[in-house]
Amino acid sequence: MASELTYRGHDGSPSREEGGTYTAKAQKGWLLSASYTRRVGLLLQDQRFLCVLLGIALASTVFLAAPLFSPSSTSTVGTVHLPRRPAYGRWDPLVDGGGGALDGRLAGGLVAGATGGKIPLGLRRKTMRILVTGGAGFVGSHLVDQLIGSGHSVIVVDNFFTGRKENLAQHFGNPRFELIRHDVVEPLLLEVDQIYHLACPASPTNVVGTLNMLGLAKRVGARFLLTSTSEVYGDPLQHPQVETYWGNVNPIGVRSCYDEGKRTAETLTMDYHRAAALEVRIARIFNTYGPRMCIDDGRVVSNFVAQALRKEPLTVYGDGKQTRSFQYVSDLVQGLIKLMEGEHVGPFNLGNPGEFTMLELAQVVQETIDPNAKIEFRRNTEDDPHKRKPDIAKAKELLGWEPTVTLRRGLPLMVSDFRRRIFGDHAGDGTTA
Incomplete structure (x- = not known):
């Protein structure tokens, strides 16, 4: 009888080949053997602490190296950082x-x-988030036009004491424009990069509002621009006025509330600059005119234009020999932006050095609107400055700015806007240069 080979593996089952004989089944690899697995498990069990340390080291290495291989320098999705x-x-x-x-x-x-x-x-x-206080007003709305046109996001804060929503209607629906009805004498919390502070009624509230906006600028690290005024020079004894002139202001006169309020605002602005390292800019604005001025705001240009259109006498106070300089609003806006974007604190005079007497201004208005308009003289107001003309050498040198629009070029644009508004056609309320 032929001998048979008996397989004596772990399962005790023979393996039959095609020839009917039995051969031994190949053994499993040593890495997969049960005895080896048990031995490794026992070894790891005895070295638990070492394994824990190795695991921590491996996790730390992966965590620290992740930013080096990230496609961008962004933080991990799902986190919020401060x-x-x-x-x-x-x-x-x-x-x-x-x-x-x-x-x-x-x-x-x-x-x-x-x-x-x-x-x-x-x-x-280069786009920024910019706050314009008083942005619904005459100058503010033109500034907003320019900033929006430059691609910035603009927030306008206005209590509509003198401003009008119609001045900003062209921006309604623009995702980069926001309008907030708010009085700056109350605190305001926003996140912005720049603040153009134009809101300023002729009262002590211009000081409170300036304090609030300076506090906001300090909190968020925004650059702050104060629109001051040539009124800080009072009835000047120096002509033309340079920025180093300290002025001649009556602290208890009928105009003092506005004059001294702006002088205080400049003081506060510089105090924040020195004490809190706040980036500030100061502009001293001289007489400005153009579309969107309030028709009955009492300013000499708007008074003359409205009176001539209504066929009323042009009222000249005093002898009409007191002088003023008049800049068109687009020139002022360019000056404000150059000042904000520049590296110089100021103050800077922003005005047109072209000097006109009140009688000469009345004559230009006559030529533009109605040659037959009459001129009526009235008693002069108290503390009315006799001369007002800016020295803009500093702005020319450091800002590269000077006005380009003459009175005879700019006045017809303002007259066209006033005519539409006075006679009921509101289609032209947004007129710009």
Whole structure:
């Protein structure tokens, strides 16, 4: 009888080949053997502490190396971080999430750290989030037009004491424009990069409002521009007026509330600059005219234009020999923006050095509107300055700014706007140069 080979493996089952004989089944690899597995398990069990340390070291290595291989320098999705606000000009609301206490954005339904990390200088956008107080007023609305046209996001704060919503109607619906009805004498919390502070009634509230806006600028690290006035020179004993002239102001006169209020506002602005290292700019604005002026605001240009259109006498106070300089609103807006974007604090005179007496101004209005308009003389008002003319050498040298629109060029544009508004055609309320 032929001999048979008996397989004596672990399962005790023979393996039959095609020839009917039995051969031994190949053994499993040593790595997979049960005895080896048991031995490794026992070894690891005895070295638990070492394994824990190895695991911690491996996890730490992966965590620290992750940013090096990330496609961007953004924070991990799902986190919200609280970055320190960078220096002026390096933070972009459109890039860095629009500001706010938590610098994150909704991206794909997740709150992310967005792009709060460092951004190459060449890729940073120049658009900013800008607050304009008094932005519904005459000068403010023209400034808003220019800022929106430059691609910035603008927030207007106005209590509509003298401003009008119609001045800003062209921006309603624009996602980069916001309008808030608010009085600056009350605190306001916003996140912005620049503040143009134009809101200023002729009362002590201009000091309170300036304090509030300076506090806001300090809190968020915004650059602050104060629109002061040539009235800080009072009835000047120096002609023309340079920025180093301290003025000749009656502190208890009928005009003092506005004059001294602006002088105090300048003082506060410089105090914040020195004590809190706040970036500030100061503009001293001289007489300005143009479309969107309040028709009955009492200013000499608007008075003359409205009176001539209504066929009323042009009222000249005193002998009409007192002088003023008149700049068109577009020139002023360019000066304000150059000042804000420049590196000099100021103060800077922003005005047209072209000097006119009140009688000469009345004659220009006659030539433009009605040659037959009559001139009526009235008693002069108290503390009315005899001369007012800016020296703009400093603005020319340091800002590269000077006015370009003459009175005879700019006045017809204002007259056209007034004519439409006085006679009921509101289609032209938004007239600009």
